[in-house]
Amino acid sequence: MNKREILLILLLFTISTRSGAVEGMWLPSMIWKNMGDMQAMGFGLSADDLYSEDSPSIKDAIVRFGRGCTGSFISPDGLLITNHHCGLSKLQSHTTVENDYLTHGFWAANRAEELKNEELTVTILVRMTDVTSRVLEKISPEMSEQQRRGVTTSVSRSIEREASEGGKYETKVEPFYSGNQYWLFVSVVYRDVRLVGAPPSSVGKFGGDTDNWVWPRHTGDFMFFRVYAGANNQPADYHPDNRPFKPARFLKVSAMPPQENDFTMVYGFPGRTSRYLTSDAVDFILNREYPLGIEMRTGILDIYRQAMATSAKTRIQYTSKQASLANAWKKWQGEVRGLNRLDAVNVKIQQEAEMACWIAADQVTAAHLNGLFEEFSIIYKQFHPLRYASRLYFEGPRNAEIVKFALNFEKLVELSLDPKTTLAGLQAEIDRLKPIATRFFRDYEPEIDRDVIEFVTERYLALSEPGFIPGGLTAHLKKYRNDPARLSAGIFRKSVLVSEQKTMEMLRNVSLSDIRKLVRDPAFVYATTLNSFHTNGIQTPMTSIQTRIDSLYRVYINAMMVKDPQTNYFPDANSTLRITYGRVEGSRPRDGIIYDYHTTTQGILEKADATDNEDYFISDRLQEMLLNRDFGQFGNQGVLKVNFVASNHTTGGNSGSPVLSGQGYFMGINFDRSWESTMSDIMFDPQQCRNISVTSEYILWVVSQYARADYLLQEMEIVR
Numbered sequence: 001m002n003k004r005e006i007l008l009i010l011l012l013f014t015i016s017t018r019s020g021a022v023e024g025m026w027l028p029s030m031i032w033k034n035m036g037d038m039q040a041m042g043f044g045l046s047a048d049d050l051y052s053e054d055s056p057s058i059k060d061a062i063v064r065f066g067r068g069c070t071g072s073f074i075s076p077d078g079l080l081i082t083n084h085h086c087g088l089s090k091l092q093s094h095t096t097v098e099n100d101y102l103t104h105g106f107w108a109a110n111r112a113e114e115l116k117n118e119e120l121t122v123t124i125l126v127r128m129t130d131v132t133s134r135v136l137e138k139i140s141p142e143m144s145e146q147q148r149r150g151v152t153t154s155v156s157r158s159i160e161r162e163a164s165e166g167g168k169y170e171t172k173v174e175p176f177y178s179g180n181q182y183w184l185f186v187s188v189v190y191r192d193v194r195l196v197g198a199p200p201s202s203v204g205k206f207g208g209d210t211d212n213w214v215w216p217r218h219t220g221d222f223m224f225f226r227v228y229a230g231a232n233n234q235p236a237d238y239h240p241d242n243r244p245f246k247p248a249r250f251l252k253v254s255a256m257p258p259q260e261n262d263f264t265m266v267y268g269f270p271g272r273t274s275r276y277l278t279s280d281a282v283d284f285i286l287n288r289e290y291p292l293g294i295e296m297r298t299g300i301l302d303i304y305r306q307a308m309a310t311s312a313k314t315r316i317q318y319t320s321k322q323a324s325l326a327n328a329w330k331k332w333q334g335e336v337r338g339l340n341r342l343d344a345v346n347v348k349i350q351q352e353a354e355m356a357c358w359i360a361a362d363q364v365t366a367a368h369l370n371g372l373f374e375e376f377s378i379i380y381k382q383f384h385p386l387r388y389a390s391r392l393y394f395e396g397p398r399n400a401e402i403v404k405f406a407l408n409f410e411k412l413v414e415l416s417l418d419p420k421t422t423l424a425g426l427q428a429e430i431d432r433l434k435p436i437a438t439r440f441f442r443d444y445e446p447e448i449d450r451d452v453i454e455f456v457t458e459r460y461l462a463l464s465e466p467g468f469i470p471g472g473l474t475a476h477l478k479k480y481r482n483d484p485a486r487l488s489a490g491i492f493r494k495s496v497l498v499s500e501q502k503t504m505e506m507l508r509n510v511s512l513s514d515i516r517k518l519v520r521d522p523a524f525v526y527a528t529t530l531n532s533f534h535t536n537g538i539q540t541p542m543t544s545i546q547t548r549i550d551s552l553y554r555v556y557i558n559a560m561m562v563k564d565p566q567t568n569y570f571p572d573a574n575s576t577l578r579i580t581y582g583r584v585e586g587s588r589p590r591d592g593i594i595y596d597y598h599t600t601t602q603g604i605l606e607k608a609d610a611t612d613n614e615d616y617f618i619s620d621r622l623q624e625m626l627l628n629r630d631f632g633q634f635g636n637q638g639v640l641k642v643n644f645v646a647s648n649h650t651t652g653g654n655s656g657s658p659v660l661s662g663q664g665y666f667m668g669i670n671f672d673r674s675w676e677s678t679m680s681d682i683m684f685d686p687q688q689c690r691n692i693s694v695t696s697e698y699i700l701w702v703v704s705q706y707a708r709a710d711y712l713l714q715e716m717e718i719v720r
Helices: 003-015 028-041 082-093 146-163 279-308 310-341 346-359 364-370 370-396 403-414 421-440 445-464 471-478 484-494 500-508 513-519 523-564 601-610 622-628 675-681 696-706 712-713
Strands: 064-065 069-073 080-081 122-130 170-178 183-188 190-200 223-229 263-268 578-583 589-590 593-595 597-601 639-648 658-660 666-675 691-695
Touching: 003 190, 028 183, 028 263, 069 263, 080 346, 080 666, 080 696, 082 190, 082 223, 146 170, 146 183, 146 523, 146 597, 183 223, 183 658, 263 666, 279 310, 279 346, 279 370, 279 445, 310 675, 346 364, 346 523, 364 523, 370 523, 403 421, 403 513, 403 578, 445 484, 471 484, 471 523, 484 523, 484 658, 500 523, 513 523, 578 639, 597 601, 597 712, 601 622, 601 639, 622 696, 639 696, 666 675, 666 696, 691 696
Parallel strands: none
Antiparallel strands: 064 069, 064 122, 069 080, 080 223, 122 183, 170 183, 190 223, 263 578, 263 658, 589 593, 597 639, 639 691, 658 666, 666 691
8 A cells, every 4th residue: 555545544534524413422521512514414402402410401311221322212101122132131031932022022911011120221411520639639740550550440430429418320430542531420320121122123223244244234123111110200110100211301302204314313322432542452362362362153053053053942042141152253244344445454554643743753752752652562572462462362262152051150159168158158149159050050951052162172273373372271180181172061060050950959958068169160270270270371461561551541641632633533332331323324334335425115025026145034924014105194206214324433332323403303213334334442443334224204103004013103203
């Protein structure tokens, strides 16, 4: 790649192009800085409409759903919408072979039929406050990195305790720009969240793995829940007497389809981005970390798919597990492709060269920053072998279900080996383990995990670099002639922990001698040997090196801001509430290919008719309604739009985020990105990066016409 080409790419990342795409995930409290740009693109509200601590604003309608998705209130009675894939594990937990809600969907006929969900919460932001000056007040230049971290951690915890008001609020101080800024987030957590409605898999998962991360899409990826509250609208544990939560603000729902070039905004909780990584880090991710993850998950997914095809029971048990593994697996493949297309490593090298020239041009700056990128390179050479070993463990053995389950018993075994421990002293730990075991065995098939253990052990041994295979595992393998297949068979033949009957009997009839026998249990030995090696031999030195890496990024990002003070830098996503905006628009992913900005129900019929792929199965009733264009009050001249793409900068965690119009109306729900967009966590391409959403009119049609759940529409405020 020549210099002119590199500079052209850099230009694309630093200015808005004719596409209307705007890179960035902005803090709502600081969105006023972007108002001129947003209003020029068609936004018709004010910054206070989006975020206010003094009066209800749109931020009050946005929730963190569980711990990894977003949702939004669309009625005054706590009705909440999120993605089908975000609620999939809860839908699966209510599904049986007799009541197959996964396949056929679920709709509560009234509020009494709404289903409770264990351990599901929604979190609503109360306020965010810049606490940088307080956190950094006692920091001095002569402090070591460990000393600095100790001070910032201590002050942050103190701020969190004060703001929690005795546990009333969930509080968290988060670093931004690698520790150049700190913000306090104060939230309230609601614990009674009930399932209201879910479309059948032929709607909510239409396209399945085949279409995941792909455009064009035709997926109705949405699900409804309702938040309940106790007295005075406050959080409460589940109780039949709880009443629907009354949000301070809910979103009006647009019945109008999106139009090309419409302003759009995504409001949600993006998970993680790494916009400011150096070339060394990007090179490692692109050429080592992602290929490793892809290889390991390919093998495990093949085992899952073969087993799921054998019975309805297994399909139900492993639907959520398979979807979770497959999501990142396919995303990584798209990221590798996208980063290679953008020549990301060379672009980063060029950025660093420009920064190095700026550093060298000023004696004072050079005195502090000279050699910055050389230091990055040196420290990453120490870090990356450890990081590779860590990823190999987590993508390999730690992905075996029995390994994760067995590690829950470490504390129990440790207590049992203490001569002072009595049976009574074990009771609290036993009580903790019983529900864990019940949930585990409900969806566990040992035969599947046996094949997984064999596969991941073989690949772990083959791919580990010298010095990164635990001696305990080597000794364990010798008992099985160094054969992963024999090892796996031995674990599942002899271990107590792979048997529901034996595990529950041990927990019900507690015996110190039985618990102490777990020290020799092959599943427990396999799990704890690998985990102990990872913790002590990999994670501990990694943490130490990561501290130094973090300090370098703090210096690097601060230098960027000093070098270009007029640039409105956005902080990397860290699961805090953000706003991103753009326009409804298609793209040109490859030569001769043009992606339109929307899809229609016609595409559902075309996919269903063109192949026997089970990902494209639809029910006879849905097919008949679509063929007859039975759209009722929805659609326009016989056309019902299903999905649309826009140039909003999104990532994981934005799943379930509402897509808002220029008037602040709910116009759809974000659920994915195109495959050409997945590298946007590291490098954003305004010409290609597109988020994928379900149109609000398709959601309303499914609820009203297909599910015949019109009562839900009656509690919404629908605008036309």
